Amino acid sequence: MKIVYMGTPDFAVPALAALVEAGHEIGYVVTQPDAVRDRGKKVKMTPVKEKALELGLKALQPEKIKKDAEFFETLKAYAPDLIAVAAYGQILPKELLDLPKLGCVNIHGSLLPRFRGAAPIQRAILEGDEETGITLMYMEEGLDTGAMLAKCSTPIEKKNCAQLHDELAQMGAQLLVESLPALAAGELAAQPQDDAKSTYAPMIAKKDGEIDFSQSPQRIERLIRAFDPWPGAYTSYQGKLLKIWQADVTDAKCQEPPGTIVGVSEKGIEISAGGGTLLAEIIQLPGKKRVAVRDYLKGNSIEKGSVLG
Template sequence: MRLVFCGTPQFAVPTLKALLRAGHDIRLVVTQPDRPSGRGMQLVAPPVKHAALAAGIPIAQPEKIKNNQDFRAQLEMIQPEAIIVVAYGRIIPKWMLDLPHFGNLNLHASLLPKYRGAAPIQWAVANGEPVTGATTMRIDEGLDTGDMLMQRELPIAPDHTAEDIFPLLAEMGAPLMVETLERLTAGTINPRKQDDSQATLAPILKREDGQVDFTRSAMEIYNRWRGFQPWPGAYTQFRGKKLAFHHMMPMELRGEQSVPGEVGVEHGQLFVDCGANSRLEIFGVQAEGKKRMSAADFLRGHQLTTGDRLG
């Protein structure tokens, strides 16, 4: 099939490579512009650009696409049979939706209609879901509301973080998109409308999402920490400065009453009381302006005692 591929981060690379291995004719790769990054603020190309360069595919990096006449003319000249969109990071305008015969096909990292939006993997893990998955869908003018084509499930282990799930879903979703194209060509897919009443949202993450609310249960806080890796993580305030948590484990309290935010110190171990009569053991922390360290090293340097408070 004659295709245009739109994608930006590493998550999109396996699908691009799988489409090439399957023999599709990718005439153009569209990705976001190079962005300044790191301490030197040098321009860094997106992972999809590197993959396209390695495969010798022409690349377009428009800053905007909605009213970009040059870009529109470029796509109209190609006349793609389908446009594949995987984590591109731009809203697809109507003229682009209407261009290909098979439409604009998206690989979305959730089991739609659950977790529509920019951060489906993070919110699925943060909400303690036992399973997630990938959905191929035909994009419409809504937010991840288009007709579903195929789905595949992926279990989430209790200790998986969002960082663990990203590459697993990327590798699982790549052959799913290839199979979707095969079945569209063969006419063996029946697109399914989404049940909007079952929809949940997965909005883009904000820094404040990582602020720990100790009135939540320890399991809720632990799940949010897993989901918000690598950013915004989980953090609180200690003696007026930020304290980030780098590893933790929830536990229940028996015969005791928790006081949310209260610290417990025992044999070099650090505990924090949470809501619902639960407690977190904290294994790794990073104080503001300091390097990451074990909880034991942190306790040796800061003289915490049982009854101190975080938050």
Template structure:
């Protein structure tokens, strides 16, 4: 079976390697264009491009897919039996979806129909879900609305971060995709249609600005939010005009009557903050321009008075 693989970030690398390890013929790899990074704005290849080149595979980086007859002709010449898509980052037009014999399969990091969209991993943690997973979907023109071909559940631990769940789902997705390809060849797949409406809000892409903490939310929601935003863009607030990233926290019950964001205590246990409901103990943080550290270590070198209000 000839496969064309389409993917861009780290999440997709495991799936590409798994397809290669399983012995499938990879006719080509499609990824997004190199992006400038750092102060010098040097072009950096995508994670998938770097992995593909290590495997000796031909890489294609079209600037657009829609209304691109030249790239469509290239795909036709590659003659894939199936196109596998994992976090490619662009909408696949109809003429590409219908090109391969078996269509396009998508590795989606949620248990569809929940968490359709670009950032299902982070939103599952932010929303306090107890489980997530991966769904292999037959792609159509909708946004993650195609028939479900296979799925696997992955538990979300109480300490789970967006980053740790990312790693778990990348591994699970790679294994599930290879199993699905084997069944596809044998004609042993049983597609299940999705309902028209998703039981959750669309898992929209997250931006750096989304990491700002709203102290009026309940402590439980904030604790999930901090884990979901770890490692990027990181949950942050402001203290005396400087940015303060919050890496770890825990919920503590009790009400003080103080304004949300107010420091209730600053000691060896960390910073205790009033929230919209109960309090949140900050145990690991990072002040702007400084390294990440335990809150207790931070407080040995920084005086934070009770009554200080964060976020202003």
């Protein structure tokens, strides 16, 4: 099958590799332009471009797809059977959606119609869903509104975002490759989404990681997992930024003001939250690495009675 693959971040890498391994012809890989990433101030390739070059594939990086006539003509001349997309990062215009004979299919990291949008993995954890998964869907002009072709699911349990991200990326790659023969044969029945059941997963901002200790300890524990690795769940301790990377919910009730440190031990820092308590187990202070509280206490102290935030 002649395929154009479109993707940008780490999430999109496994599917590209899986398509090549399955023997499909990848005429072009389309990814976002190189940009300054991380703190190094250096211009870096996207993860998908790095993988494409490693596989000997041609990479295209249009600034704005809608305004790039040369880009469209290049794909039109290639005449792909399919355009496969995973976390590309730009809205595809109708002329591109209509180009391949088998359509444009997208790997989306949720069980649609739940969590349409940019951050489905984080939102599924944050909202306490028991499971999430991958939806393979036709793309249309709406945001993640296209008909669904296939799904697979996984329990969330106590996974953090990084763990769930990597698992779903592999699941998406497998689901795409396994679905292509039936798609080419016209044997995949597309199921429309029920818009009445749809929810939206907006992009995560750095401020979303700030911990509100008036919320329940259960929700704060989910927030900690949902925002690992970015932006991290954070508060302040004695004027310094404090990130909490792992926590547990205790059975204790507590009427101290939210954010009050009510206990310190090798098990962790016990914090008043929403009428209960949260046990912070792994923390990080500015300029330091993540560390278990028991190890932090070997050379430092945490003041009981201090209020975080």
